[in-house]
Amino acid sequence: MMKPSLLFALLCLLQISKLGFCLKEANKDKNRVVSVTDFGAIGDGKNDDSQAFLKAWESVCERGSRNTKFLVPPGKTFMLKPLAFVGPCKSSSISFSIRGNLVAPGYTWPVGRYPTWISFDSINGLVVSGGGTIDGRGSLWWGKGHTRPSAMHFNGCNGLRMYNLRHLNSPRNHISLSCSKNMHLWGLRLIAPGDSPNTDGIDISNAIGVDIRDCIISTGDDCIAINGGSSFINMTRIFCGPGHGISVGSLGENGEFATVEEVRVKNCTFTNTQNGVRIKTFQNGSGYARKISFEDINMVASENPVIIDQKYNNHGSKNGRLNSYQSCHLTSSLGEARSKSVNGKGVKVSDVRYTRIHGSSASDQAITLNCDADLGCANIVMDHVNMVSATSGHKVFASCNNAHGSYVSSLASCLTKG
Numbered sequence: 001m002m003k004p005s006l007l008f009a010l011l012c013l014l015q016i017s018k019l020g021f022c023l024k025e026a027n028k029d030k031n032r033v034v035s036v037t038d039f040g041a042i043g044d045g046k047n048d049d050s051q052a053f054l055k056a057w058e059s060v061c062e063r064g065s066r067n068t069k070f071l072v073p074p075g076k077t078f079m080l081k082p083l084a085f086v087g088p089c090k091s092s093s094i095s096f097s098i099r100g101n102l103v104a105p106g107y108t109w110p111v112g113r114y115p116t117w118i119s120f121d122s123i124n125g126l127v128v129s130g131g132g133t134i135d136g137r138g139s140l141w142w143g144k145g146h147t148r149p150s151a152m153h154f155n156g157c158n159g160l161r162m163y164n165l166r167h168l169n170s171p172r173n174h175i176s177l178s179c180s181k182n183m184h185l186w187g188l189r190l191i192a193p194g195d196s197p198n199t200d201g202i203d204i205s206n207a208i209g210v211d212i213r214d215c216i217i218s219t220g221d222d223c224i225a226i227n228g229g230s231s232f233i234n235m236t237r238i239f240c241g242p243g244h245g246i247s248v249g250s251l252g253e254n255g256e257f258a259t260v261e262e263v264r265v266k267n268c269t270f271t272n273t274q275n276g277v278r279i280k281t282f283q284n285g286s287g288y289a290r291k292i293s294f295e296d297i298n299m300v301a302s303e304n305p306v307i308i309d310q311k312y313n314n315h316g317s318k319n320g321r322l323n324s325y326q327s328c329h330l331t332s333s334l335g336e337a338r339s340k341s342v343n344g345k346g347v348k349v350s351d352v353r354y355t356r357i358h359g360s361s362a363s364d365q366a367i368t369l370n371c372d373a374d375l376g377c378a379n380i381v382m383d384h385v386n387m388v389s390a391t392s393g394h395k396v397f398a399s400c401n402n403a404h405g406s407y408v409s410s411l412a413s414c415l416t417k418g
Contacts, residue, residue: 043076228258252285
């Protein structure tokens with residue numbers, strides 16, 4: 001006969017084992033991976049898998065666990081019609097793992113005012129990664145006028161992390177970011193032909209705290225564009241080309257008030273680009289672009305390596321760039337609310353520093369500072385900015401209009417001191 005003490009001990013062990021099993025199962029369920037194939041996605045690149053993706057998203061978004069993974073499995077290609085993943089979600093962090101491929105429909109579709117193929121809205125703590133490819137089939141759209149969809153748009157996605165993905169041939173912008181704070185993007189490849197219209201790599205608008213690094217961007221428009229309402233934007237080790245370079249703006253289109261500040265571009269290479277580092281504003285707008293730095297930049301046959309253009313005119317609107325997508329009001333970590341009290345008409349450009357810009361220019365005019373006669377550009381600093389011509393036997397020069405600042409061992413001796 002078993003002693004009571006031994007029986008009690010065995011019962012305790014059974015209860016502990018059962019509790020451990022239950023905890024293990026609960027934890028497994030808590031961090032469960034939700035695959036789109038669990039909801040009927042086929043992944044043959046032909047059948048429409050949109051509804052399966054939305055059902056899988058609903059399951060993930062409603063799950064209350066801290067870490068939940070939405071999985072696009074490898075080895076398959078999923079055709080998706082335009083769709084939106086919308087929050088807020090119960091989970092504080094959702095991983096959207098694209099290990100397989102996503103492809104747009106093999107036809108165009110009617111688009112509205114803010115056209116997007118795949119959008120994410122009001123999802124905090126979102127992580128998008130996986131190693132897959134996102135193909136927007138943009139060639140179906142490029143000959144059809146200005147109304148074309150962006151491939152991916154993230155709006156109100158604070159704390160976004162996006163990495164290790166390949167984007168091909170967006171109809172318009174490859175990635176658009178708006179109305180969000182504290183976003184990090186790295187290890188991306190964004191690719192479209194150099195003559196594809198308005199296929200910006202990354203467009204930023206009304207965003208505070210964006211860090212982009214270690215990306216290869218080859219498109220038909222700006223590799224990265226920083227639009228109004230944006231501040232504390234850092235770009236490091238960006239390889240751009242072909243494309244239109246990295247641009248602050250355009251700002252002030254259609255008389256709008258627009259501000260950009262605290263932008264840093266560092267350790268970047270521009271190869272066969274139409275522009276290198278650019279600031280562009282419309283004369284009929286208002287606002288400011290200030291506290292901007294470009295440092296350790298290498299130009300390889302860039303047509304306009306350094307350019308400020310306060311008289312920008314793109315001869316035809318892009319039909320709603322990102323800064324027209326959403327109206328939102330963010331307060332920067334500087335602690336100051338955006339104010340519309342601006343001295344004078346136009347977008348004021350000031351406190352711009354160029355440090356160690358080198359390489360080759362495809363045009364003889366390597367530096368263009370075309371500033372407004374009334375506003376001018378203030379406190380422009382050129383520190384060791386020197387380039388050579390990409391054409392043997394040619395010399396490069398700088399052109400300055402109403403640009404005030406200083407230079408040290410730089411080509412831009414045309415700057416007016418002050």
